[in-house]
Amino acid sequence: MKIKGFFEDIRGASRVTELRRENFREAPDTPIRPDPIRKLSDQLHPGRRPYYITDIRKSSETAKTFRFEPVDGHIPPFQAGQYVSFSLAIGSSVLTRPYSISSAPYQARGQKPFFEVTIRRKPGGFASEWFLEQAEVGMKLEADLPFGQFYYEPLRDAPRIVAIAGGAGITPFVSMAKEIAWGNLDLDLTILYGSKVHTDIVCAKELAEAENTAREKRSNDLYFKGSVKTIPVMEDDPWWPGESGLITRELIERYSDGDTSFFFCGPQPMFPYISNIMKEMGVSGRRFRKDTASQPADASKIPGFPKDQIGKTYKITVVRGIQEEEIPARADEPVAVSLERAGIKMDTHCRGGECGYCRSRLLSGDLFVSPLGDGRRAEDKEMGWFHACSSYPMSDVKIKIAIL
Numbered sequence: 001m002k003i004k005g006f007f008e009d010i011r012g013a014s015r016v017t018e019l020r021r022e023n024f025r026e027a028p029d030t031p032i033r034p035d036p037i038r039k040l041s042d043q044l045h046p047g048r049r050p051y052y053i054t055d056i057r058k059s060s061e062t063a064k065t066f067r068f069e070p071v072d073g074h075i076p077p078f079q080a081g082q083y084v085s086f087s088l089a090i091g092s093s094v095l096t097r098p099y100s101i102s103s104a105p106y107q108a109r110g111q112k113p114f115f116e117v118t119i120r121r122k123p124g125g126f127a128s129e130w131f132l133e134q135a136e137v138g139m140k141l142e143a144d145l146p147f148g149q150f151y152y153e154p155l156r157d158a159p160r161i162v163a164i165a166g167g168a169g170i171t172p173f174v175s176m177a178k179e180i181a182w183g184n185l186d187l188d189l190t191i192l193y194g195s196k197v198h199t200d201i202v203c204a205k206e207l208a209e210a211e212n213t214a215r216e217k218r219s220n221d222l223y224f225k226g227s228v229k230t231i232p233v234m235e236d237d238p239w240w241p242g243e244s245g246l247i248t249r250e251l252i253e254r255y256s257d258g259d260t261s262f263f264f265c266g267p268q269p270m271f272p273y274i275s276n277i278m279k280e281m282g283v284s285g286r287r288f289r290k291d292t293a294s295q296p297a298d299a300s301k302i303p304g305f306p307k308d309q310i311g312k313t314y315k316i317t318v319v320r321g322i323q324e325e326e327i328p329a330r331a332d333e334p335v336a337v338s339l340e341r342a343g344i345k346m347d348t349h350c351r352g353g354e355c356g357y358c359r360s361r362l363l364s365g366d367l368f369v370s371p372l373g374d375g376r377r378a379e380d381k382e383m384g385w386f387h388a389c390s391s392y393p394m395s396d397v398k399i400k401i402a403i404l
Helices: 006-026 036-044 126-134 167-182 204-220 249-254 270-281 335-341 378-383
Strands: 049-060 063-070 083-090 093-100 115-120 140-147 160-166 188-195 227-234 261-265 288-290 313-320 323-330 359-364 367-369 385-387 391-393 397-400
Touching (some): 063 126, 115 167, 167 188, 167 227, 249 270, 270 288, 313 335, 323 335, 335 391, 367 385, 378 385
Parallel strands (some): 160 261, 188 227, 261 288, 313 397
Antiparallel strands (some): 063 115, 083 093, 083 140, 313 323, 359 385, 367 391
């Protein structure tokens, strides 16, 4: 691009405007035919849409499953393992929260399509507490789906998967198990599921039904190739007769056989632990898939986070177009959380710093960017862009965000 000079370049804009007007004048009176690619794209990715809660059921001592049916009868197709992002208004806060889809893709098709999410109680969890205590059948919520790359891809993954789950991290594997048993997924799935006690095994009944159905089909149908096996591992349950303690390398290797891909989804503290086991086992990056995790609720657990910033408060000047607004912010909470508390809309999805939907510009001040799941491009890092869900104010800051 050649820059001739400020005034000469500015004058060029009027020529573009006149050319645009000329094109309008010469355009035919008949409308342009509908674009089939655009139509298909809108069906696959319709954006935020309304859904009704049509059923709520208990899934463990600390979890409930919520069923959602579309207002317009259409659910975008998704892969087992992907997630949905809900838009919520709780009190004066406006926020989004991601939850893995625990139903199977085949259940989103047919005469009465639906999808489900299974939400486990999280101490101090703002959205999870709202769902578990206040959400009711008949409520209408807005949701956007599907998101995420955490699903089986036959061109990349081995036909045998050893899934490692902890707590609510079981939910994407529940979706996979159902799709194997009743849908259209040819896959051998073994799930090592770590939990505290056997009374809190999330979706235990559904996992058992999927395992039994897949076993029966494999015995009676020569063309059925899938299998499901769940091995609960109880960390602190003296009455549990099965596997106990932590999920160790020895346990993972015991249930691994031949060409295997490993999938992991669980709480943040398990990520480095399982990743180190994969390195010790010599598992290549292509054969190890891990789901996105939200940033730790306790910022001091983030590697490199300045401990002296815990409890400090700053001001964030938020720029949206020509509008500026000043809000309070805690140093040990992500910028996105401060915006949500102030009722300022921001599009976040993964909540872990990877997807980039909350990409914003730092105009002045200092931020700490969490190294856990930092999905920024190299150019963004150099030009002052950050992901609000995984960045923390270290001083008074001024930022520019998208207008929603």
